[in-house]
Amino acid sequence: MISVNVLLWLGLAASLGVLLWFFVIRKKPDATSSDEAAPYDATATDVSSEVVEPSSVSFFDALTRSRTQLTQSLRGLFSGGLDEEVREDLEAVLLSADVGVETTDWILETLVTRAKAEGVDSQDGLMALLKSILSDILEPTESVVEMDPSAPHVMLMIGVNGVGKTTTIGKLAYQFQSNGQSVLLAAGDTFRAAAVEQLKTWGERLNVPVISQDSGADSASVLYDACASAKARGISVVLGDTAGRLQNKTNLMSELEKIGRVLGKLEMGAPHEVLLVLDAGTGQNAISQAREFSKAIKPTGLVLTKLDGTAKGGIVFALAREFNLPIRYVGLGEQSSDLQPFDRSAFIDALFGNPSE
Numbered sequence: 001m002i003s004v005n006v007l008l009w010l011g012l013a014a015s016l017g018v019l020l021w022f023f024v025i026r027k028k029p030d031a032t033s034s035d036e037a038a039p040y041d042a043t044a045t046d047v048s049s050e051v052v053e054p055s056s057v058s059f060f061d062a063l064t065r066s067r068t069q070l071t072q073s074l075r076g077l078f079s080g081g082l083d084e085e086v087r088e089d090l091e092a093v094l095l096s097a098d099v100g101v102e103t104t105d106w107i108l109e110t111l112v113t114r115a116k117a118e119g120v121d122s123q124d125g126l127m128a129l130l131k132s133i134l135s136d137i138l139e140p141t142e143s144v145v146e147m148d149p150s151a152p153h154v155m156l157m158i159g160v161n162g163v164g165k166t167t168t169i170g171k172l173a174y175q176f177q178s179n180g181q182s183v184l185l186a187a188g189d190t191f192r193a194a195a196v197e198q199l200k201t202w203g204e205r206l207n208v209p210v211i212s213q214d215s216g217a218d219s220a221s222v223l224y225d226a227c228a229s230a231k232a233r234g235i236s237v238v239l240g241d242t243a244g245r246l247q248n249k250t251n252l253m254s255e256l257e258k259i260g261r262v263l264g265k266l267e268m269g270a271p272h273e274v275l276l277v278l279d280a281g282t283g284q285n286a287i288s289q290a291r292e293f294s295k296a297i298k299p300t301g302l303v304l305t306k307l308d309g310t311a312k313g314g315i316v317f318a319l320a321r322e323f324n325l326p327i328r329y330v331g332l333g334e335q336s337s338d339l340q341p342f343d344r345s346a347f348i349d350a351l352f353g354n355p356s357e
């Protein structure tokens with residue numbers, strides 16, 4: 001009897017053991033496999049992040065570094081009026097924000113003259129006067145561009161390598177497209193195969209046609225073909241890329257001259273806009289680039305990229321005074337939506353710390 005009971009108990013214990021093994025111990029590999037599945041999910045997230053996600057950076061946020069630089073130094077500056085020492089301090093602040101020597105001198109002179117003439121000597125009054133002088137400098141940077149809806153509007157990006165020409169084209173294509181306008185890209189930077197590929201990637205991402213030839217082809221001919229094709233297809237906007245580097249500067253400049261000449265032959269008013277792209281982070285170098293490029297092909301406007309992440313936002317004032325050109329757009333990041341038309345009051349507010357939105 002005892003042995004039968006023992007056998008029954010043993011049988012029961014064995015069954016429980018099997019059940020335990022099945023539901024608990026055997027579950028472990030499942031848990032492991034779901035851990036193993038984690039990298040798979042992560043990969044899936046990576047794939048979806050390849051899609052260009054609009055991430056709008058505000059003017060105010062993008063100018064944080066320039067603002068911190070300026071406002072920290074200006075804090076309490078005019079508490080003692082506008083004596084010699086204050087003028088020297090202000091001069092140092094403006095120079096360190098990359099406003100440039102000439103423009104800084106002009107700002108100081110104007111501030112002293114106007115403060116005297118208008119009887120302004122309080123701290124708040126002087127700060128308001130400085131803001132208004134800076135805002136006046138930016139008057140030429142505003143512009144309204146008329147686009148003829150019956151013909152392609154041709155925009156050419158020029159500028160030295162790495163400033164953000166191709167990225168700006170991608171961002172503009174995204175904006176025009178979001179606005180319901182048809183866009184065509186022209187791979188005019190034929191100097192490097194990678195440049196053509198970069199533009200094609202933007203074209204694929206946005207589902208926009210790209211006119212290109214092999215690297216080494218004649219850039220003017222690519223742009224000519226693109227404009228002719230856009231005209232034939234009733235496209236609204238042509239965005240033309242150009243090389244930022246060639247064997248030497250003379251070649252680069254003569255290529256740009258040739259592009260201007262050849263497009264002129266199409267008699268469609270192209271290029272309607274020649275946008276000189278400048279990297280705000282390069283400070284005073286941007287000024288010498290603007291001088292150099294203006295000799296080859298007259299820019300109709302500027303694009304100032306990488307204003308995010310630089311404390312050199314003051315370069316805008318030097319550019320506005322010397323070149324008298326509209327700042328058509330500013331780049332505030334690397335995403336397709338991180339491009340905005342330049343707005344001088346939003347810029348001044350962002351520099352001095354008043355969020356306008």
Ligand SMILES: Nc1nc2c(ncn2[C@@H]2O[C@H](COP(=O)(O)OP(=O)(O)OP(=O)(O)O)[C@@H](O)[C@H]2O)c(=O)[nH]1
Binds near residue numbers: 167
């Ligand atoms: N943070 C930031 N990065 C930018 C901005 N615009 C462009 N970039 C980055 O700057 C780098 C160079 O940009 P490109 O568009 O390739 O410059 P490019 O002028 O076409 O250069 P080349 O083709 O070599 O002449 C890229 O890594 C861009 O993502 C901007 O507004 N902000």
Ligand SMILES: [Mg+2]
Binds near residue numbers: 165166167189195241
């Ligand atoms: Mg490029």
